[in-house]
Amino acid sequence: MPETGSADTAAVTLRDVRFTWPRASGPVLDIASFSVPRGERVFLCGPSGSGKSTLLGVIGGVLQPGQGEVRVLGTDIGRLSPAARDHFRADQVGLVFQQFNLLPYLGVVDNVLLATRFSARRAAAVGHDAAAAAHACLGALGLEDARLLQAPVTDLSVGQQQRVAVARALLGAPGLVIADEPTSALDADARSAFMDLLFRECARTGATLLFVSHDRALAQGFDRVVELPELNRAAVPA
Amino acid sequence: MKALLGIALRSLLNRRLTVGLTIVGLTVSVALLLGVEQARKSAREGFAQTISGTDLIVGARSGPVQLLLYSVFHIGNATNQVSWESYREIANSDIVAWTVPIALGDSHRGFRVMGTSDALFEHYRYARTRELAFARGEAFEGVFDAVLGADVAARLGYDTGREIVLSHGVASTSFLDHADKPFTVTGVLERTGTPLDRSVLVSLEGIEAIHVDWQQGRAPAPGERISADAALAMDLQPTAITAFLVGLKSRVATFRLQRAINDYPDEPLTAILPGVALSQLWSVIGTVERVLLAISACVVLAGLIGMVTTLLTSLSERRREMAILRAVGARPWHIFMLFMLEATAIGTAAAVLGSALVFGGFWLGADVIGRQTGIHLQIVPPGATEAAIVGLVIAASALAGAIPAWRAYRTSLADGLAIRL
Numbered sequence: 001m002p003e004t005g006s007a008d009t010a011a012v013t014l015r016d017v018r019f020t021w022p023r024a025s026g027p028v029l030d031i032a033s034f035s036v037p038r039g040e041r042v043f044l045c046g047p048s049g050s051g052k053s054t055l056l057g058v059i060g061g062v063l064q065p066g067q068g069e070v071r072v073l074g075t076d077i078g079r080l081s082p083a084a085r086d087h088f089r090a091d092q093v094g095l096v097f098q099q100f101n102l103l104p105y106l107g108v109v110d111n112v113l114l115a116t117r118f119s120a121r122r123a124a125a126v127g128h129d130a131a132a133a134a135h136a137c138l139g140a141l142g143l144e145d146a147r148l149l150q151a152p153v154t155d156l157s158v159g160q161q162q163r164v165a166v167a168r169a170l171l172g173a174p175g176l177v178i179a180d181e182p183t184s185a186l187d188a189d190a191r192s193a194f195m196d197l198l199f200r201e202c203a204r205t206g207a208t209l210l211f212v213s214h215d216r217a218l219a220q221g222f223d224r225v226v227e228l229p230e231l232n233r234a235a236v237p238a
Numbered sequence: 239m240k241a242l243l244g245i246a247l248r249s250l251l252n253r254r255l256t257v258g259l260t261i262v263g264l265t266v267s268v269a270l271l272l273g274v275e276q277a278r279k280s281a282r283e284g285f286a287q288t289i290s291g292t293d294l295i296v297g298a299r300s301g302p303v304q305l306l307l308y309s310v311f312h313i314g315n316a317t318n319q320v321s322w323e324s325y326r327e328i329a330n331s332d333i334v335a336w337t338v339p340i341a342l343g344d345s346h347r348g349f350r351v352m353g354t355s356d357a358l359f360e361h362y363r364y365a366r367t368r369e370l371a372f373a374r375g376e377a378f379e380g381v382f383d384a385v386l387g388a389d390v391a392a393r394l395g396y397d398t399g400r401e402i403v404l405s406h407g408v409a410s411t412s413f414l415d416h417a418d419k420p421f422t423v424t425g426v427l428e429r430t431g432t433p434l435d436r437s438v439l440v441s442l443e444g445i446e447a448i449h450v451d452w453q454q455g456r457a458p459a460p461g462e463r464i465s466a467d468a469a470l471a472m473d474l475q476p477t478a479i480t481a482f483l484v485g486l487k488s489r490v491a492t493f494r495l496q497r498a499i500n501d502y503p504d505e506p507l508t509a510i511l512p513g514v515a516l517s518q519l520w521s522v523i524g525t526v527e528r529v530l531l532a533i534s535a536c537v538v539l540a541g542l543i544g545m546v547t548t549l550l551t552s553l554s555e556r557r558r559e560m561a562i563l564r565a566v567g568a569r570p571w572h573i574f575m576l577f578m579l580e581a582t583a584i585g586t587a588a589a590v591l592g593s594a595l596v597f598g599g600f601w602l603g604a605d606v607i608g609r610q611t612g613i614h615l616q617i618v619p620p621g622a623t624e625a626a627i628v629g630l631v632i633a634a635s636a637l638a639g640a641i642p643a644w645r646a647y648r649t650s651l652a653d654g655l656a657i658r659l
Contacts, residue, residue: 053655056655057654057655060565060654060655062564062654062655063654082569082570083569083571086564086567086568086569086570087567087569089565089567090566090567090568091567095565095566095655097561097562097565097655100558101562102562103245103248103249103559103562103563104252104559105248105249105251105252106245106248110248114562114563114566115566115567117241117245117566117567117568118241118566118567118568118569118572119566119567168566
């Protein structure tokens with residue numbers, strides 16, 4: 001993996017990144033410069049149409065920008081093959097979506113262990129007793145009731161499901177956690193409890209947190225708030 | 239790969255109703271295909287086992303297959319008969335070791351009556367080398383003695399000592415009974431798996447005796463009747479028989495004798511080699527078998543299309559599942575393999591269940607089929623053909639799975655991490 005000394009200190013670095021969907025007239029993403037230092041908690045604020053999903057796709061290594069440089073944890077992922085980027089994501093990125101993060105046919109623990117299924121690095125990081133590591137991770141997020149862990153994931157409340165998703169995103173200590181509107185389906189109480197847990201666990205594992213939302217009320221507690229429309233020159237004004 | 243297989247199986251289990259029905263559909267089609275093949279093989283085996291050690295079968299001039307069918311398998315009827323003189327002349331030939339005469343045309347409650355001689359018990363072989371054996375009693379000795387095949391005794395609940403009345407003609411409900419000349423059962427044969435199980439065996443003299451007062455196939459008028467005792471005092475040498483089996487002293491002479499019989503100057507006769515006639519029969523039936531196999535293959539194809547439809551339909555509701563897998567690092571190739579594995583798992587399950595259904599069914603059903611139809615299915619252990627069919631079905635299901643797998647691959651590439659519904 002190509003690494004440079006300066007990029008080593010940053011979790012995410014974007015330089016002159018442009019992304020255009022095939023057959024689209026113009027780019028949906030045009031970012032001159034964006035950087036997140038390691039261990040930082042960044043609140044990325046943007047309404048729909050601001051290129052949020054595209055940016056997460058680029059950083060997550062699913063979309064390849066037509067031009068520019070994308071470095072994640074020191075690796076220039078824009079230069080990697082699609083397979084290598086998938087591999088990199090499996091190793092280094094934990095993702096939490098808005099909702100429905102879990103495979104309905106797997107149990108709670110198996111859903112968490114999905115993080116190690118496609119990543120040898122994370123499988124190695126949790127050690128030989130992966131189930132115990134998953135239980136520890138779930139326990140740290142307040143999910144330790146045996147009955148709850150045995151229940152089908154579809155029986156869990158949305159807040160519980162989101163916490164399982166966080167456990168999965170953090171299992172095996174990936175360097176970067178990307179959360180895309182993870183609280184939008186939660187009520188106010190659950191939301192603040194969820195945010196507290198997310199901060200605490202990211203701090204504990206040392207993961208950089210990139211939190212995306214349109215709800216500025218959640219910005220409290222972050223190291224930095226970045227307005228995506230200001231960052232993205234291609235953003236369509238809402 | 240192991241992780242993917244686990245995910246694939248759990249995912250299938252989660253959709254157990256649709257997947258289960260797909261498997262049932264495919265199972266039925268696989269069972270049909272294997273069943274046709276098994277029926278084909280076991281019927282052949284059954285036919286081939288019926289006659290062994292006979293060098294020639296001789297009857298009135300007809301097609302070889304027809305002669306084989308009516309003489310040995312009791313299917314259909316003879317068009318003409320062989321005169322007693324011709325039979326004796328051929329039987330007395332130097333190169334002939336033995337002959338077994340066969341006189342058909344009567345029945346008892348739907349079972350055919352076969353007039354024959356002691357030579358049958360001595361020379362008839364089935365299943366390559368096996369001889370006829372008696373479960374109870376002994377061979378017929380008197381004119382009005384009868385020996386029953388195993389099925390006849392079992393179905394009608396007869397035993398030795400029982401008196402039976404033969405009927406004229408082979409229809410199962412004959413109104414022309416030979417009621418004035420009843421026969422006594424002297425023996426019951428062991429089961430052979432041949433049409434003899436469904437036959438009543440009597441002596442040629444017995445056949446002659448019950449027809450002694452008949453005039454050219456017409457029942458006697460009241461004044462013309464001859465009683466059983468009176469018949470016994472008469473000369474009961476038959477004037478004609480239906481066919482006869484020939485065993486030669488040396489097989490080398492087979493073709494020579496066959497030619498001589500086919501060119502027999504006194505009456506038109508046909509001599510056939512059982513093996514050759516059987517293979518002619520198979521070539522006739524072969525077309526039907528191929529049509530059946532083709533139809534069953536089409537049914538399997540329909541089953542596979544059903545499976546592809548099920549998997550394709552599930553695609554849209556599984557886009558979220560694919561996005562989750564992509565998020566945890568699965569490559570689009572993994573998604574492709576996931577669908578391939580699911581299709582292969584469905585195909586494998588159907589192939590295994592279908593095989594179990596067919597071989598279990600045959601094992602349980604062969605006896606019933608034998609009783610109902612007289613066709614004794616020999617259960618042929620599954621061989622290369624069955625393995626090929628099972629392998630092909632699994633391979634075809636994997637291949638068919640490539641269609642939804644490819645769609646899923648494209649979708650997961652296009653969707654990426656975006657969870658869309």
